[in-house]
Amino acid sequence: MRPLNSPLGKKPRGLFYFLSLFLISGILAGCSRKIDRADLIIINGKEVESLDPAIITGQPDTRIALTLFEGLTRFNEVHAQAEPGLAERWDISSDRRIYTFHLRTNGVWSTGEPIVAEDVLYSWLRVLNPMTAADYAGNLYYIKNAEEYNTGKLTNAADVAVHALDRYTVQVELVNPTPFFLELCAFQTHAVMPRWTIEKYGDRWIHARPLPSSGAYQLIDWRLEDRVSIRKNPNYWDAANVQMNRVDLMPANSPATALNLYLTKQVDIVWDKDVIPAELVDLLKKRRDFHVFDYLGSYFVRCNVTRKPFDDVRVRKAFALVIDKKRITERVTRGGERPVSFLVPPGIGNYKSPEGLGFSPEEARRLLSEAGYPGGKGFPRVSYHFNTSRSHEMIGIELQEMWRRELGVEVELRSMEWKTYLRAQSELDFDLSRSSWVGDYNDPNTFLDMFMSANPNNRTGWKNPQFDEWMRKANATDEPVQRAKYLSEAETLIVRTDLPILPLYIYVGFNLFDPDEITGLHNNIRDEHPIRTIKKRKREGVR
Amino acid sequence: MYFLKRLMALPPLLLLISLLAFLLVRIAPGGPFDKERKPASPEIERRLLERYHLNEPLWKQYMLYLKGLSRGDFGPSLKQRNHSVNDIIGQALPVSAALGISAFLFALGVGIPLGFYTAVWKGRWFELAGNSMALLFVCVPALVVGPLLVIVFAVQWKLFPVALWGDPLQFILPTVTLGIYFSGKVARLMSEGMVKTMHAPYLVTARAKGLSETRILWKHGFRIAVLPVVSYSGPLLADLLTGSFVVESLFQIPGMGVFVINSALNRDYLLIVGLVLIYAFLLLVLNLLVDVAYTWLDPRVRYKS
Numbered sequence: 001m002r003p004l005n006s007p008l009g010k011k012p013r014g015l016f017y018f019l020s021l022f023l024i025s026g027i028l029a030g031c032s033r034k035i036d037r038a039d040l041i042i043i044n045g046k047e048v049e050s051l052d053p054a055i056i057t058g059q060p061d062t063r064i065a066l067t068l069f070e071g072l073t074r075f076n077e078v079h080a081q082a083e084p085g086l087a088e089r090w091d092i093s094s095d096r097r098i099y100t101f102h103l104r105t106n107g108v109w110s111t112g113e114p115i116v117a118e119d120v121l122y123s124w125l126r127v128l129n130p131m132t133a134a135d136y137a138g139n140l141y142y143i144k145n146a147e148e149y150n151t152g153k154l155t156n157a158a159d160v161a162v163h164a165l166d167r168y169t170v171q172v173e174l175v176n177p178t179p180f181f182l183e184l185c186a187f188q189t190h191a192v193m194p195r196w197t198i199e200k201y202g203d204r205w206i207h208a209r210p211l212p213s214s215g216a217y218q219l220i221d222w223r224l225e226d227r228v229s230i231r232k233n234p235n236y237w238d239a240a241n242v243q244m245n246r247v248d249l250m251p252a253n254s255p256a257t258a259l260n261l262y263l264t265k266q267v268d269i270v271w272d273k274d275v276i277p278a279e280l281v282d283l284l285k286k287r288r289d290f291h292v293f294d295y296l297g298s299y300f301v302r303c304n305v306t307r308k309p310f311d312d313v314r315v316r317k318a319f320a321l322v323i324d325k326k327r328i329t330e331r332v333t334r335g336g337e338r339p340v341s342f343l344v345p346p347g348i349g350n351y352k353s354p355e356g357l358g359f360s361p362e363e364a365r366r367l368l369s370e371a372g373y374p375g376g377k378g379f380p381r382v383s384y385h386f387n388t389s390r391s392h393e394m395i396g397i398e399l400q401e402m403w404r405r406e407l408g409v410e411v412e413l414r415s416m417e418w419k420t421y422l423r424a425q426s427e428l429d430f431d432l433s434r435s436s437w438v439g440d441y442n443d444p445n446t447f448l449d450m451f452m453s454a455n456p457n458n459r460t461g462w463k464n465p466q467f468d469e470w471m472r473k474a475n476a477t478d479e480p481v482q483r484a485k486y487l488s489e490a491e492t493l494i495v496r497t498d499l500p501i502l503p504l505y506i507y508v509g510f511n512l513f514d515p516d517e518i519t520g521l522h523n524n525i526r527d528e529h530p531i532r533t534i535k536k537r538k539r540e541g542v543r
Numbered sequence: 544m545y546f547l548k549r550l551m552a553l554p555p556l557l558l559l560i561s562l563l564a565f566l567l568v569r570i571a572p573g574g575p576f577d578k579e580r581k582p583a584s585p586e587i588e589r590r591l592l593e594r595y596h597l598n599e600p601l602w603k604q605y606m607l608y609l610k611g612l613s614r615g616d617f618g619p620s621l622k623q624r625n626h627s628v629n630d631i632i633g634q635a636l637p638v639s640a641a642l643g644i645s646a647f648l649f650a651l652g653v654g655i656p657l658g659f660y661t662a663v664w665k666g667r668w669f670e671l672a673g674n675s676m677a678l679l680f681v682c683v684p685a686l687v688v689g690p691l692l693v694i695v696f697a698v699q700w701k702l703f704p705v706a707l708w709g710d711p712l713q714f715i716l717p718t719v720t721l722g723i724y725f726s727g728k729v730a731r732l733m734s735e736g737m738v739k740t741m742h743a744p745y746l747v748t749a750r751a752k753g754l755s756e757t758r759i760l761w762k763h764g765f766r767i768a769v770l771p772v773v774s775y776s777g778p779l780l781a782d783l784l785t786g787s788f789v790v791e792s793l794f795q796i797p798g799m800g801v802f803v804i805n806s807a808l809n810r811d812y813l814l815i816v817g818l819v820l821i822y823a824f825l826l827l828v829l830n831l832l833v834d835v836a837y838t839w840l841d842p843r844v845r846y847k848s
Contacts (some may be wrong), residue, residue: 036675050624058582092659133590140581151586206625223624226708226797253792260693261795343703419573419810425612428579436579454582 038229038248040536042295043258045272047225047251049207053191054127054134059520059527060190060272064228066248067531069191072101072120072170072214073182076522082182082468084333086115086192086214086237087170095175096478103168106503109194109212110233117164122195125149125157139189139440144176145191177478180443184541187441211228211432216532223250230531243535257331262512268536270512271529278391281335282322283508289514292336293523294347297507298441299337301384301399301432302425305500306461309380309430314371316499319432320357323399329505332394337505342495343437344487345506350480351444354488356495356503361406368407374524376408383412383531386434387421395504396434425459430482433459435501442526444487445475451494451501462500467493549831557823561612564819565605568812573619575810595621597812608813617817618761622809628817631802635786636821639798640709642717644791649722650729651777652699655772657726662741662768663760673730679726689720689793706795717794721787725779730774740788743767766840773840777833781826789810 021331044062053065066075074085087101093234107115124143127134128150141147144161148154161173174181184190194212198205205211211219216238217230227250232242250267252258255277261267270276276284284290303310303319310316325339338346341356365375373379384399386392396413403411411432416424425433439446450457452468465538495503509527520533576591592598617628654677661673663703696716697705704713740746741764749759786800799818807816821834837844 047623049622052625055624057578114841129589130586131594133587133594135578135580135582135587135591137587141583147584151584201621204625223796223797224626225632225791225801248752250795251811254795256690257706257793257795260698261707264701264705265700266704266707417573418808419571422577422579423573456583456585 002009009383018460018483033041033239033415037246040247040269040531040534041267042247042249042531043252043261043267043270044228044238044249044255045251045274048228051219051222051228053188054123054132055136056188057135060251060454063529063531064230065246066186066191066215067217067230068213068215069188069193069210071185071187071190071192071503072103073186075186075332075526075528075530077530077533078340078522080524080526082186085186086120087185088292090182093204097174097180099172099174100165101170101172103170104237105168107214107237108235109214110218110235111194111210111212112235113212115192115214116167117170117531118167119192120170121164124162124190124195125160126193126198127189128160129157134189136189139184139187142176142181144173144175144425147482159330176475179478179480179483181447183443184458189330197278200510209462212360216530225253227251238532242532243322244531247531257363258441259512268513268518269534271527273507273510276512278335284510285336286514289509291513291523293509293511293527294338294345294508294525294526295509296345296348296442296525297436297445298340298345299504299507300343301502301504302430302435302460303432303500304428304461307431309371309373313370313498314367315373316355316502318364318368318371318407319403320499320502321367322402323502323504324402326361327397329393332398332485333505335510336508338508339505340503342491343501343503344447344491345525346441346517348442348444351487352443354492354496357499364406368409373409377408379407381407381410381412382431383414384432384434385414385416385421385424385430387418388415392434409486428459428461432502435459436507438507439526444484444491445471448487448490448494460500462494462498464493464498469497510522546831546835549834553827556827557820558609560823561608561816561820562605564816565608565812566601566811568807568815569601571810573810575812577810595619608816612682617820618813620806620811620814622806622811628814630819631814632799632821635797635802636784636797638796639786639791640784642714642721642796643780643786645714645718646722646725647776647780647783649718650725650783651776652771653722653726654704654729655733655769658730658735658772659737659765661730661734662737665738670693673734677727677734681724681731682727683724685720685724685787685789685793688723689716689790691718692720693793708794708796713794717790717796720793721783721790725783727777728775732771732775733768735772736771737764740768741759742762763810768835770837770841773836774833776827777829781822781829784825785822788845 025267027132028163044063048064050056050200051065051068055070056062056065058074068249070085072085073082073396076083086103086107088104089102091100103117109115124140125134126138126144127137130150130152145154145159149157163171165171166275167541168229175189192214197208197212201208206440213219213233216236220229222228222233227248232245233239233467236242250277254304255275258270258275262270285292299326303316305311329337331341341358343351344351384396386396393415400411400413403409424430437447449455449471452471453463470486470490477483494500509523511523513521517537518534522536559787576588596604620626620628623631625656657673658676662671664670686728693705696702703716704710707713715810746759746764749763786798786803788800788804790802791798801816802814808817
């Protein structure tokens with residue numbers, strides 16, 4: 001057979017072939033749409049699930065929904081406290097149970113129609129309507145008869161104690177004096193939504209264009225896993241103080257990509273902890289544009305008190321007493337988290353948490369011995385379960401080692417996929433379970449009420465009538481000092497006396513933005529940054 | 544006739560696949576509405592299940608699904624609650640398809656010449672280089688190739704954007720990342736096919752007839768040698784059209800891959816079934832097209848019904 005000596009080698013036909021295919025790729029690329037750069041681009045965390053204020057639960061969703069739909073109050077940009085929103089002022093009765101809101105007479109929808117008291121009523125009752133099946137309807141349960149209507153015990157919406165006194169006045173009667181009610185009025189569940197659009201388009205109302213909005217911005221476009229584009233609402237009552245015209249909010253599935261986009265100036269702000277690469281926090285902390293701040297979130301371990309051996313408070317205490325929390329925040333999380341022995345994050349007005357159990361291995365061993373497991377002898381094999389994540393696993397490994405070293409007990413680590421983990425936790429199918437909680441509003445109640453006996457978020461099996469009583473008393477009083485005292489008594493029960501949970505640390509929040517370029521963005525405990533006040537300064541030499 | 548029969552088998556096959564997918568997704572523990580933060584009352588959860596008919600017996604849910612499907616309605620997404628499955632597929636499929644076709648062309652454009660010349664220039668340095676390249680392409684996963692390309696071409700040299708979608712320049716790095724593995728596979732298939740073909744008796748005959756070597760290899764050899772690549776192209780294209788989680792996450796591309804993975808993690812039952820059906824449909828149709836291409840490329844192949 002003849003040797004095959006470069007029969008085709010004279011002209012590189014393969015190269016031609018290759019280049020023409022690339023050309024086709026280029027043409028294909030050319031068909032894709034070209035997007036103009038928005039005035040401000042923000043990476044907002046994971047993809048939003050919905051923009052309907054009645055059904056959203058996640059923080060990325062809330063950040064966008066609140067720019068589109070405002071409540072009677074809105075969050076102040078500095079401390080995230082409630083300030084007048086669609087209501088310009090309000091009166092509170094002497095027993096602090098009746099609020100009378102006076103709406104702005106110049107408040108109009110982005111489409112020009114006036115915003116009136118009936119719109120507020122419709123929006124709140126829509127959240128409470130059982131057919132809406134709103135996850136967060138519980139935020140309206142502070143209103144008299146709201147819970148009864150939402151759970152079907154009352155069928156007439158008119159029984160809910162929220163009424164329009166006239167075209168621009170709304171009166172609400174609460175079950176208890178609720179010191180955080182004005183803050184709740186700025187929350188998404190209390191936002192004002194366009195009745196006629198919802199009635200016309202049903203479940204797909206958010207896709208209506210133009211979408212009437214009551215907030216500082218209006219929705220232009222929403223492409224899933226791509227971006228939500230919003231534009232300034234010229235009819236907003238405070239439009240004069242809205243800084244940027246078009247803002248794009250993008251999701252990110254990869255923290256490394258989010259960081260690359262920021263570093264190459266394709267985005268201006270990254271403001272969700274989920275999309276900051278955890279392994280780079282040490283390096284990022286040295287940068288001027290990396291901001292670390294206190295956050296309304298707590299990390300702890302749930303104990304299943306319905307199962308042996310954690311049905312014995314001495315065992316729970318022993319486990320708590322040997323946790324070196326500082327080691328966890330310094331060696332694993334490394335973001336500046338605060339190791340604590342309590343649940344409610346510091347920084348909440350009028351409240352200071354009681355100290356829980358400290359670090360005392362001798363005391364722990366004594367308690368374990370008393371419980372029948374001297375030196376860990378005879379201790380059953382238990383497991384610590386967590387949802388799959390590198391940092392949760394690292395924390396688990398540290399805890400496992402501390403318990404083994406100090407108590408002589410073996411704890412198995414069980415990594416679980418998110419939904420499996422959640423289901424196991426709510427069905428009390430665990431011994432010890434990694435947990436965390438982020439507050440909805442700036443009050444200890446948002447952390448403590450989940451441990452009331454009937455609360456679906458309790459998930460420890462722990463019930464204590466005394467705790468329920470402290471919580472009820474706290475919420476029935478309008479005297480702030482007395483209230484704080486009751487709440488502190490309640491917290492003492494969970495972090496010092498009964499210990500259904502083992503507190504570890506308080507979260508910190510992270511943001512990435514250049515303070516020389518971005519103004520009007522203030523870090524606060526709620527991690528709440530109204531887009532309306534954010535301004536991007538144009539600097540020479542910067543794209 | 545054979546192909547008509549194959550076409551007619553599509554609907555029952557898809558129905559069976561939808562049933563299997565519908566049942567299998569329910570086996571996983573946890574449900575679409577399990578969240579870290581449970582609603583204040585169990586009543587709310589109950590209403591939520593009721594709203595999406597998840598409280599009904601499974602067979603009834605499936606019947607309802609089929610009813611919707613017969614109208615071309617894949618049902619609502621249980622996670623993206625403002626969007627239907629149709630919305631999501633309508634938005635994501637064109638994006639994944641554009642990236643997929645581009646990566647497919649890249650894989651063939653690089654793989655076929657590479658494999659062809661590796662076989663033809665046997666015994667030369669190119670054989671070693673070609674084989675090594677193909678092996679490297681197959682061995683290094685997108686998870687490594689992508690970040691490397693980003694670091695070198697986007698972060699260091701600033702030739703391409705680091706991520707995002709919409710601009711022609713944003714096509715290049717994801718295309719290479721997605722296509723490079725397949726180009727290695729195609730190259731290996733092509734090379735093997737070509738080596739076998741070059742010794743085939745009909746090529747010896749062609750040479751004996753005095754045909755030029757170029758004509759022998761391109762006209763007679765290539766057509767047969769490329770057949771393994773063609774049969775691989777069907778599933779490959781289906782795979783590429785439906786997106787890749789790794790590449791789409793890495794370059795923040797709003798395609799199908801992200802939804803395929805997230806829908807499973809979120810127990811977004813109807814979205815999973817919808818995506819499985821689209822994937823199955825593409826796979827079946829493209830395999831059929833491969834068989835059609837076979838008859839055209841290799842005159843020896845004839846299908847009998």
